Amino acid sequence: MKKIVILTGAGISAESGINTFRDSNGLWEGHDIMEVASPIGWHNNPNLVLDFYNKRRAQLFNVQPNNGHKALVQLEDYFQVDIVTQNVDDLHERAGSTNITHLHGELLKVRSTLDERLIYKWTKDLNPGDLCVKNSQLRPHIVWFGEEVPMLDKAVEITRNADILIIIGTSMQVYPAANLINYTKTAAPIYFIDPKPSITQNSFQNLKIISEKASIGVPKVVTELIEMFA
Incomplete structure (x- = not known):
């Protein structure tokens, strides 16, 4: 075969x-890519990053x-x-x-910021205070710029x-x-x-x-x- x-x-x-990854002007949903898809962006404003991916995740349930x-x-x-x-x-x-x-990565999964091997299925919003079993904040299970694939x-x-x-x-x-x-x-x-x-x-x-x-x-x-x- x-x-x-x-x-x-x-x-x-x-x-x-x-929507495709980035518009012709280099923005993704109105955001600079590095604000929402990089470790630096996560460090500087985790709330913005969480909100961004929450909206992307919610959108999945409205498309086929x-x-x-x-x-x-x-x-x-x-x-x-x-x-x-x-x-x-x-x-x-x-x-x-x-x-x-x-x-x-996958929008319908999240992972630990402490141990990247701890990956969870996730269909709802991800918020500050949502922790892994090791009491570390969860993040989107997405490969950001500057990270290994x-x-x-x-x-x-x-x-x-x-x-x-x-x-x-x-x-x-x-x-x-x-x-x-x-x-x-x-x-x-x-x-x-x-x-x-x-x-x-x-x-x-x-x-x-x-x-x-x-x-x-x-x-x-x-x-x-x-x-x-x-």
Whole structure:
């Protein structure tokens, strides 16, 4: 059974109503990125950071997976499928995909500021005074700028073993995630789905660009792969 690895970014969730990571002016929901997505921002104003992610978390309950998320689930009937996502939402899970690695953390989890191994599922607001079992403040389970990406080694290993790579809705400018494409096998087919593709047809061997939004492009690629290889 062929192994398909899917790398997803903000573009696939944008169609469900989740704002992309940052606007063209460099702000995220009106905030400087470093205010709400860095250890320094957390140190300087934890209340602002908690409020910011509380709003992001609450938004998840008002959105649904779109046709891009749903189409990927069909691949699991014919292939071994791994999704490596930069997104912190749970739309892949809710669509029905089963093997998902979150590179940048998850909105529906929090962790201890004392022991990062203490991770808890969390669906409500996170407030000052919410503590882990070691009596330390809990923080969003999000990988902030300047922090290590704990799941990176796993993502590299997954990508290395891909027979087919699909990239969806990412600018290919956020590292280290953008570098994962370089770990694929030389002969592996690569599909890049994005309405404004940031790479060109001759950037990689066996690259096919689909200049469509995810809800249109993903079902097309899924149908093609099932017809070709299943």
